[in-house]
Amino acid sequence: MGRNGLHVAVVGATGAVGQQMIQTLENRNFPVETLTLLSSERSAGKKVVFKGQEIEVQVATPESFAGVDIALFSAGGAVSKALAPEAVKRGAIVVDNTSAFRMDENVPLVVPEVNESDLTWHNGIIANPNCSTIQMVVALEPIRQAFGLKKVIVSTYQAVSGAGAQAIEELKTQAKAILAGESFTPEILPVKSDRKHYQIAFNAIPQIDKFQANGFTFEEMKMINETKKIMHMPELEVAATCVRIPVITGHSESVYIEVEKEGISVEEMKQLLKEAPSVVLQDDLAEQLYPMPADCVGKNDVFVGRVRKDLDRDNGFHLWIVSDNLLKGAAWNSVQIAESLLKLGLVNL
Ligand SMILES: NC(=O)c1ccc[n+]([C@@H]2O[C@H](COP(=O)([O-])OP(=O)(O)OC[C@H]3O[C@@H](n4cnc5c(N)ncnc54)[C@H](OP(=O)(O)O)[C@@H]3O)[C@@H](O)[C@H]2O)c1
Numbered sequence: 149m150g151r152n153g154l155h156v157a158v159v160g161a162t163g164a165v166g167q168q169m170i171q172t173l174e175n176r177n178f179p180v181e182t183l184t185l186l187s188s189e190r191s192a193g194k195k196v197v198f199k200g201q202e203i204e205v206q207v208a209t210p211e212s213f214a215g216v217d218i219a220l221f222s223a224g225g226a227v228s229k230a231l232a233p234e235a236v237k238r239g240a241i242v243v244d245n246t247s248a249f250r251m252d253e254n255v256p257l258v259v260p261e262v263n264e265s266d267l268t269w270h271n272g273i274i275a276n277p278n279c280s281t282i283q284m285v286v287a288l289e290p291i292r293q294a295f296g297l298k299k300v301i302v303s304t305y306q307a308v309s310g311a312g313a314q315a316i317e318e319l320k321t322q323a324k325a326i327l328a329g330e331s332f333t334p335e336i337l338p339v340k341s342d343r344k345h346y347q348i349a350f351n352a353i354p355q356i357d358k359f360q361a362n363g364f365t366f367e368e369m370k371m372i373n374e375t376k377k378i379m380h381m382p383e384l385e386v387a388a389t390c391v392r393i394p395v396i397t398g399h400s401e402s403v404y405i406e407v408e409k410e411g412i413s414v415e416e417m418k419q420l421l422k423e424a425p426s427v428v429l430q431d432d433l434a435e436q437l438y439p440m441p442a443d444c445v446g447k448n449d450v451f452v453g454r455v456r457k458d459l460d461r462d463n464g465f466h467l468w469i470v471s472d473n474l475l476k477g478a479a480w481n482s483v484q485i486a487e488s489l490l491k492l493g494l495v496n497l
Pocket of ligand 1: 160186208223224227245278279310
């Protein structure tokens with residue numbers, strides 16, 4: 149009512165995801181009247197440029213959220229658990245990028261192309277799914293709608309930026325050290341707080357997040373559980389193997405699916421994906437055209453290629469899905485949720 153825009157807060161403003169959130173708010177020309185940038189004490193006082201204006205980063209406290217309409221959180225689960233309820237108490241709607249609330253049944257877990265209408269029952273907190281889950285469900289939802297979906301088996305090739313700014317630095321310094329014949333000590337990957345750390349440069353690490361009692365990692369369980377929740381399909385069969393590779397940005401996924409409908413051709417599958425929202429089909433074998441992370445950086449879409457019919461199962465298909473994990477996997481999906489809130493009248497100017 150008469151305002152030029154919303155009061156938006158970014159928590160974790162100096163991080164890999166937070167930086168992209170600020171950039172995405174600017175690129176989308178999201179109606180921001182006031183932008184509050186929050187971090188820990190480490191980065192407080194730093195200046196960040198938004199729409200040509202310098203904004204000073206402040207320490208995140210409960211009082212930081214007074215007057216905030218939408219708070220985009222990406223400062224780790226502990227910060228979200230402590231501060232998201234404080235933000236809600238002060239009237240903000242929280243879009244949370246961490247895994248703190250994703251499986252809470254009172255919290256919608258939203259990818260706008262798939263389940264935008266779940267936003268209507270939010271109770272102050274909306275969860276942004278795991279990056280590797282988001283890009284997969286964007287490609288799978290149109291397939292589910294057209295042909296039904298029974299089973300998903302995914303293997304991921306995930307970029308180091310998914311583990312934050314320190315992991316990017318670790319890959320770069322290790323690569324330099326190895327090429328210079330110097331020694332180095334891995335400290336961040338696969339999981340900073342786990343007991344052992346391994347070389348990521350010129351390597352592949354089949355562990356993302358900590359191991360669970362069932363032998364899967366937490367990242368793999370996130371893909372399994374979040375896919376079922378977002379697609380409203382508790383009965384969907386999903387298995388995942390998540391691997392970290394020495395790419396800075398852009399997650400890739402080899403996905404095997406089984407659909408309900410028999411007799412679907414590769415051409416029908418490709419045509420469907422070509423017309424799907426936020427999906428770009430890059431699949432031309434004669435031209436050696438297929439998605440690769442280096443080509444996806446900085447883009448909001450989900451790129452799909454290598455579409456093949458399984459050789460043994462008529463209802464089985466293989467896909468290769470790539471997207472910028474910091475954008476559709478995190479910052480863009482969060483800002484897209486904020487845009488949906490405006491569109492649905494769940495937040496008002
Ligand atoms: N990277 C991805 O692709 C991705 C995707 C989806 C979700 N996420 C989630 O988003 C979160 C952040 O990821 P990231 O990759 O951006 O990590 P990051 O690069 O390590 O950045 C962490 C950010 O959180 C801030 N922070 C840390 N402790 C804090 C505290 N006690 N109070 C306030 N702010 C604090 C940091 O501020 P300082 O500069 O002061 O340290 C920094 O701004 C993680 O929970 C991650 O799981 C990441």
